[in-house]
Amino acid sequence: INVSSRRSEISIKNAFLYPNITSKFYDSLPWHLHVSIPDIILRGVDLEEVYFKQKLAVGQLYIKQPEIKFFRSRNQSRNLSFRRVSVPLPKELQLLSIKQFDLDRGMIKIFNADKLAETEILNSNISMVGENSRLTSPGGNQPANFESDNITITLGKTYFKPEKGEMAYAAKQVQFSTKEKRLSLEGLLLNNDEKSFQLNLPSLI
DSSP states (O other): OEEETTTTEEEEEEEEEOOOTTSTTGGGOSEEEEEEEEEEEEESOOHHHHHHHSEEEEEEEEEESOEEEEEEETTOOOOOOOSSOEEOOOTTOSEEEEEEEEEEEEEEEEEEEOSSOEEEEEEEEEEEEEEEEEEEOOSTTOOEEEEEEEEEEEEEEEEEOOSSSSOEEEEEEEEEETTTTEEEEEEEEEEETTTTEEEEEEEEO
């Protein structure tokens, strides 16, 4: 971790996020998340506000080429939901605000897993852009609440094969904007090898 007060910048190299496998709650969780990130850069950081006001304001958060892996336990029936996102904030912070958020050239994979095997059900490139995002602590050791004016998620070269069923799905690009509430797909391909069925849709909005 490098901190430059002159440039108002913080850079982090080779960051990792993974679950604690020794935790007593590990086996009861329906999902586990593994993330590796070669480079994280925070620009336009006001370090004085962190110390005096317990607020961290960031002009730009840049995340380069992260690899994101979700592992779903076959023994759990609960689904992964992003309807309400909550993440922990350090107790020293009451507010984290990010004017511009960029996740660049990432990779996301989702697996169904048990102790003996892992089955990949989704593989995709991923990029994200966020505008005026905020994490606000409600206090009382509660997880922070996340809000954003807009997040645009772009998936590229996406392949999805549910564990149940015979159909596989592929797309050149999938894009979703939270502000416009619009989902667009390019180069959508539905394929069923066992029944020799294939459907190619150039675009779908």
